[in-house]
Amino acid sequence: MRSFLSAASTVLLVLVALLTPLSSIAVWADREIGDTDSYVPTMAPLASDPAVQNAVADRITDEAMKKFDASPFQEGARNLLHEAVVSFSGTDAYKTAWNTVNRAAHTAVEQALTSNGGDSAGMDLAPVIEQVKQQLSDEGVPFADQIPVERTRITILESDKLGVVREVVDWLQIAGVWLPVATLLLAATAVLFAVRRVRAVIGLGLALAAGGALLRLAVTIGHGLALDDLPPDVDRPAAGAVYDALTATLRTTSWWVLGAGVAVAVGVWGFQRSWLPWARER
Structure with a gap:
């Protein structure tokens, strides 16, 4: 009976290690990807990201240059407009427009990542272009008043292999808080089943640390x-900047879980090595 309980405890701890990253992703999918009010603040820092600013400026400049001919100064006009847009991207007006764009784009991103379908997700830059045009026109930038304010889409997520990703994210959204609760119950059961519970707690700490490491690896x-x-x-x-922004919470969670697991394992191991022998002697 003791060997059975010990084996059962070990199996449950392995399950805890495997379910910890899935539980974290489930909460992330439900609370961050699935909620507009959480998604917008998550994407807000990208307004100050140089790679994103440059991509937006490229897209706006390309669309603007299609609408008018500045020959023989085409290249110079393009560079001037591009630099002006990049410069504007550091203003509060740009950041406000960026949040407006992301709020509107959230539904498309969620659909692309769930079973609702769609192989790509993008954002319409029209609100940003409108702010850019107004600001640059006020500053007297050449050709700024000719910038067309119309639907201009920039792709932030696209793949022809999103099927598996959608199935996983959709399932995790359905799991929601139940998967983390199940993981906690398995952890408690593993300790209760263990013949040597102090060692089981150490094993639980190692399982959590392994789960955190698996999440970071994923x-x-x-x-x-x-x-x-x-x-x-x-x-x-x-x-890449978009992906990093979307998964920032997961990266932070992975380090917290890994650190907490190591702290529990080392702390209980130290307790077992130092205090218990002293207590037996007393």
């Missing part, structure tokens, strides 16, 4: 897969 691998699968016309540095 985020790292996901970054590579996401960029490798992008079409050639999508700006990779900007896409």
Whole structure:
């Protein structure tokens, strides 16, 4: 009976290690990706990211240059407009427009990451372009008043292999808080089943640390897969910045879980090595 309980405890601890990263992703998918009020603040720092600013400026400049002919000063006009847009991207007006764009784009991102379908997600830069045009026109930048304010889409997520990702994220959103609760119950059961509970608590700490490490590994691998699968016309540095912003919470969670697991394991091990022998002698 003792050997059975010991084996059962070990199996449960392995399950805890495997379910810890899935639980973290489930909460992330439900509370961050699935909620507009959480998604917008998550994407807000990208307004100050140089790669994203450059990608937005490229897109706005390309669209603007299609609408008017500045020959023989075409290249010079393009560079001037591009630099002006990049300069404007550091203003509060730009950041406000950026948040407006992301709030509108959230539904498309959520649909692309769930079973609702869609192989890509993007954002309409029209609110940003409107602010850019107004600001640059007020500053007297040449050709600024000719910038067309119309639907201009920039792709932030695109893949022809999103099927598996959608299935996983959709399932995790359904799991929601139940998966973390189940993981906690398994952890408690593993300790209760253990013949030597102090060792079981140490094992639980190691299982949590392993789960945190697996979560960090999954985020790292996901970054590579996401960029490798992008079409050639999508700006990779900007896409990488978007991925990092979306998964920032997961990276932070992975380090907290790993650190907490190591702290529990080392703390209980130290307690077992020092205080218990002293207590027996007393």
